[in-house]
Amino acid sequence: MTARYAVLGNPLSHTKSPFIHNAFARQFHDDLTYDAIETGLDGFADAVHAFREAGGLGVNVTVPFKVEAFELADTARDAAAICGASNCLKFVGDEIVAENFDGVGLVRDISANLGHDLTGKRIFFAGAGGATRGAVAPFLAAGAMSVTIANRTVAKGRDIVKRLGDRGEIHAIGYDEVTRGYDIVVNSTTTSLTGKKPPLPMSVFEDAALAYDLVYGKGLTPFLEDAQASGVGIADGVGMLVEQAAEAYLWWRGKRPDTAPVIAEMTIPLT
Numbered sequence: 001m002t003a004r005y006a007v008l009g010n011p012l013s014h015t016k017s018p019f020i021h022n023a024f025a026r027q028f029h030d031d032l033t034y035d036a037i038e039t040g041l042d043g044f045a046d047a048v049h050a051f052r053e054a055g056g057l058g059v060n061v062t063v064p065f066k067v068e069a070f071e072l073a074d075t076a077r078d079a080a081a082i083c084g085a086s087n088c089l090k091f092v093g094d095e096i097v098a099e100n101f102d103g104v105g106l107v108r109d110i111s112a113n114l115g116h117d118l119t120g121k122r123i124f125f126a127g128a129g130g131a132t133r134g135a136v137a138p139f140l141a142a143g144a145m146s147v148t149i150a151n152r153t154v155a156k157g158r159d160i161v162k163r164l165g166d167r168g169e170i171h172a173i174g175y176d177e178v179t180r181g182y183d184i185v186v187n188s189t190t191t192s193l194t195g196k197k198p199p200l201p202m203s204v205f206e207d208a209a210l211a212y213d214l215v216y217g218k219g220l221t222p223f224l225e226d227a228q229a230s231g232v233g234i235a236d237g238v239g240m241l242v243e244q245a246a247e248a249y250l251w252w253r254g255k256r257p258d259t260a261p262v263i264a265e266m267t268i269p270l271t
Contacts, residue, residue: 003032004055005252008047009062012038014193014217016238016266017060020245023265024257044068048089048096058090058252060245063190066100066130073098083133084163088248099251102131103138105244106186106214106237111142113239113263116184116210119143124182124208126198126223127189128156128172131214135188136160140168148182150175150200175199180206185232187213187223197222205230216241220270228270238266 007017021034037059039047044065051059061069069086070076074095080086086098110116123144125132128151136147146169149157157172164170180203189198192215200223205211211227216237224234242259250256 001031003030003057003253004035004051005032005058005060006035006037006051006056007060007062008037008039008044008051009065010038010041012036012062015062016217016241017062017245019266020242020262021249023262024246024249027257028253028255030253039065045072048072052091052096056091058088058248060248061087061089063130066102066134070098070100072096079103079134079137082137082164082167083130083160085130085133087130087134087244088251090252099248100134101244101247101251102134102240103136104247105242106131106135106212106240107138107142108243109235109239110184110210110212113243113259114210114233114235117143118184120145121183122181123147124178124185124204125149126175126185126187126200127151128153128160129188131188132186133160133163135186136164136170137167140164140170145169146171148173150178150198152199178204180204182208183210184208185211185227187211187215187221190215192218192221192223195222197226200226202226202230205232208232210235212240213237214240217266217268219268224270234270236270239263242266 066085076098080098080100088099090097148171151157214237
């Protein structure tokens with residue numbers, strides 16, 4: 001019987017998840033389908049239940065539904081419970097189980113694929129949404145010295161500090177407080193989707209070795225352009241996307257795909 005999976009989000013016109021999971025399935029000759037389901041902003045829960053009732057086995061979740069996915073689940077595994085957000089659901093018997101692979105995917109891409117040792121590093125995030133929530137604990141677990149989160153609404157960053165402060169050194173600040181002193185600068189806002197950039201001063205890149213934009217497939221975004229002009233190494237989110245998808249595939253199917261050929265096929269020049 002064909003196994004059914006999907007990604008749910010809004011918007012989804014840019015999603016590469018079906019391409020990635022179908023590529024993984026070909027590696028193992030797995031019989032499955034993977035669809036993109038764009039749901040209304042108030043229709044996420046209904047869409048999940050409808051997909052499950054139609055025989056679906058699991059879904060990936062993207063913006064803006066990661067917190068709602070966590071709240072919808074009956075059970076949450078550690079990574080989802082830690083950050084209060086989920087990018088992956090699995091249907092097990094009568095239960096919906098939540099997990100979050102965003103953080104481990106990002107950390108794996110930066111450390112294993114891009115070769116940046118995170119031990120003792122100072123990490124900066126622009127944006128305090130679900131992606132940042134999911135990434136803070138994995139960075140600290142990988143040995144990062146500190147994580148600083150800048151957001152227009154500082155309270156959102158402080159909520160992450162409150163939730164995860166016992167994991168390590170975390171700071172929440174406003175964009176007007178950003179200066180320098182970070183080794184890795186991550187843009188986890190959606191500004192690059194519309195050709196804009198977060199309100200960061202150029203000083204944020206002064207001590208950095210890497211600037212990483214979670215948006216993928218947009219080439220040299222304004223954020224990455226500023227970083228490159230500052231002499232900083234740059235990367236977009238394609239590696240994170242593929243690595244978190246591989247973790248989801250492993251959870252769903254019990255086998256981890258080879259990510260390297262998929263990343264290579266999807267990577268476009270950052271020019």
